[in-house]
Amino acid sequence: KAGVTQTPRYLIKTRGQQVTLSCSPISGHRSVSWYQQTPGQGLQFLFEYFSETQRNKGNFPGRFSGRQFSNSRSEMNVSTLELGDSALYLCASSSNREGTEAFFGQGTRLTVV
């Protein structure tokens, strides 16, 4: 069974640009969540999608958005990039059952210059 796949692995963008990151969950998993990891803040929840609907959102500005497609694949978008958006962005997929763990992809390392 293939794991969670995130593309691209690495990305360099300039301040003010926008970026789209992609995540393909484990087959059969309908919940996809996104996290930002930075050295100072650790792993922070961005948002979660289930059946193409955003069910939960973390405390991030509106520049961070996402969506989920009918095949459960998800994308997150960051507009008007700032230097502070440089981070490892992680996607996790899970089934919708209680007591189940989330499986993470390898992440996309975004560097904003």
Next chain:
Amino acid sequence: DQQVKQNSPSLSVQEGRISILNCDYTNSMFDYFLWYKKYPAEGPTFLISISSIKDKNEDGRFTVFLNKSAKHLSLHIVPSQPGDSAVYFCAAPRGNSGGSNYKLTFGKGTLLTVNP
């Protein structure tokens, strides 16, 4: 407000000895906890979990203990191996009305170094 706390940023142990990683939480609504292991530039890998109906869960060299009254859990690794060197995160999921576990709240992690 940090609801999941790992107060030790780092821990160094000798190969073959026990590693004990600690985690405290403040939200009494948390009823399920997970430990993840993370290498640099990779995603976290699920290690072990525990439900609040238990006080111990064991999987090979890894055992997690939960003390609900103290809102404290710990991960024991016995015996520790150099390959265990990584950052360990404690996490608690928050379900919503749908009942599933997601929206993980993570501690800041503990860097474990196992010396040969």
